[in-house]
Amino acid sequence: MKKNINVALIGYKFMGKAHSHAYRDVSLFFDTEITPVMKVICGRHDIPLSIAQEKFGWQERTTDWKKIVKRDDIDLVDITTPPDEHKNIAIESAKTGKFVFCEKPLSKTLKEAYEMLEAVEKYNVKHAICFNYRKLPAVGLAKKLIEEGKIGKIYHVRAVYLQDWILDPEFPLVWRLQKKIAGSGAHGDLNAHLIDMTRYLVGEFSEVIGLSETFIKERPKLIEKDDLNTGLVVTEKSEEKGKVDVDDATIFLARFANGAIGSFEATRFAPGRKNGQRWEINGSKGSIVFNLERLNELEYYSVDDPACVQGFRTIIATDGSHPYAANWWPAGHIIGYGDSFVNMVADILQAIAQNKMPTPNFVDGVKCQEVLQAVEDSIKQKKWVKVKSRV
Numbered sequence: 001m002k003k004n005i006n007v008a009l010i011g012y013k014f015m016g017k018a019h020s021h022a023y024r025d026v027s028l029f030f031d032t033e034i035t036p037v038m039k040v041i042c043g044r045h046d047i048p049l050s051i052a053q054e055k056f057g058w059q060e061r062t063t064d065w066k067k068i069v070k071r072d073d074i075d076l077v078d079i080t081t082p083p084d085e086h087k088n089i090a091i092e093s094a095k096t097g098k099f100v101f102c103e104k105p106l107s108k109t110l111k112e113a114y115e116m117l118e119a120v121e122k123y124n125v126k127h128a129i130c131f132n133y134r135k136l137p138a139v140g141l142a143k144k145l146i147e148e149g150k151i152g153k154i155y156h157v158r159a160v161y162l163q164d165w166i167l168d169p170e171f172p173l174v175w176r177l178q179k180k181i182a183g184s185g186a187h188g189d190l191n192a193h194l195i196d197m198t199r200y201l202v203g204e205f206s207e208v209i210g211l212s213e214t215f216i217k218e219r220p221k222l223i224e225k226d227d228l229n230t231g232l233v234v235t236e237k238s239e240e241k242g243k244v245d246v247d248d249a250t251i252f253l254a255r256f257a258n259g260a261i262g263s264f265e266a267t268r269f270a271p272g273r274k275n276g277q278r279w280e281i282n283g284s285k286g287s288i289v290f291n292l293e294r295l296n297e298l299e300y301y302s303v304d305d306p307a308c309v310q311g312f313r314t315i316i317a318t319d320g321s322h323p324y325a326a327n328w329w330p331a332g333h334i335i336g337y338g339d340s341f342v343n344m345v346a347d348i349l350q351a352i353a354q355n356k357m358p359t360p361n362f363v364d365g366v367k368c369q370e371v372l373q374a375v376e377d378s379i380k381q382k383k384w385v386k387v388k389s390r391v
């Protein structure tokens with residue numbers, strides 16, 4: 001028999017919309033035993049929140065997340081706020097027995113990430129982190145090829161995550177450029193995805209050495225104002241400048257426990273690259289290549305192909321045999337960025353139905369943050385740093 005779970009979503013902007021899309025559409029594509037009920041959405045400002053509530057389809061709204069965690073009728077709390085709020089919301093939700101689903105990075109510091117993991121373990125609640133790119137069919141295919149030994153022994157991973165949205169020095173000091181809110185810049189935002197993907201496909205990091213730069217040191221501050229005509233909260237640039245205290249770009253090298261080596265680069269200063277996550281993995285028997293801007297495709301090269309036809313083939317991962325694809329459209333009818341969140345929520349619902357811990361979860365969030373921290377330590381110390389894991 002179908003069961004419902006009541007969901008509360010904190011945050012209603014970029015990820016708030018992506019997660020709402022997932023709850024709305026998951027039952028259209030997946031025959032889950034559990035159906036999410038979009039019970040309550042939370043944000044700081046009531047008028048824009050009320051617009052989001054109506055547009056996304058949530059039953060209720062509130063501007064105070066503390067009211068949500070106290071409610072007995074909420075089963076799952078989904079955190080899509082900036083990282084500075086993750087810890088408090090996650091811990092308070094765990095205390096009242098809720099399933100906690102949190103956006104990446106798990107928190108703004110490794111210390112906070114450990115506290116979050118301790119809380120979900122102490123209060124014995126299930127948890128998940130939104131490394132949604134794991135849930136793309138092409139990535140699932142990459143995982144399958146590696147597990148089946150098609151790539152052989154892995155030698156290299158080469159991963160970049162390139163964006164260009166803060167190239168203009170007059171672009172304002174948004175929360176993503178403030179350490180007290182975001183924790184770090186391109187590193188925690190973009191390298192976090194690369195690190196998780198690499199842990200998933202290649203294995204655990206053993207040591208790292210990094211380099212980072214903040215190209216634009218000061219930017220116009222932002223002022224939030226209530227627009228008296230519309231009631232909406234609007235932001236405008238101030239004459240005053242504030243210090244950018246996070247990295248614009250972070251590059252690092254890594255060694256892995258299985259002997260592989262890797263290079264990683266995250267930047268917000270690559271003109272023309274909008275959301276350019278690309279990676280290539282090379283092994284003794286072949287290579288695989290992924291480019292997020294062509295997210296349905298996986299390139300694969302096999303040394304076992306006859307010499308006369310050897311070359312990279314491009315697999316469109318939309319066939320029913322590819323992970324998740326059977327739930328979507330007929331072969332060749334591609335899916336999009338937002339659909340990775342639908343797959344993610346489908347896996348969470350399945351785990352709840354089977355009383356299992358979903359993956360990726362807070363352990364993955366902590367392990368990712370341990371690598372992020374080791375890279376930051378190596379930058380400060382100007383030397384290789386071992387990735388020590390407490391979990």
Ligand SMILES: NC(=O)c1ccc[n+]([C@@H]2O[C@H](COP(=O)([O-])OP(=O)(O)OC[C@H]3O[C@@H](n4cnc5c(N)ncnc54)[C@H](O)[C@@H]3O)[C@@H](O)[C@H]2O)c1
Nearest residue numbers: 011012013014015016042043044080081082083103104105
């Ligand atoms: N998985 C992904 O691919 C992906 C992509 C983008 C962002 N993210 C992550 O998602 C998180 C949010 O990013 P975003 O781009 O959605 O940010 P955003 O600025 O678009 O939205 C943040 C939301 O949080 C709300 N908020 C902030 N403080 C709050 C509080 N105290 N109480 C209630 N609501 C509060 C804001 O009102 C807003 O609705 C970050 O951790 C970010 O790293 C993940």
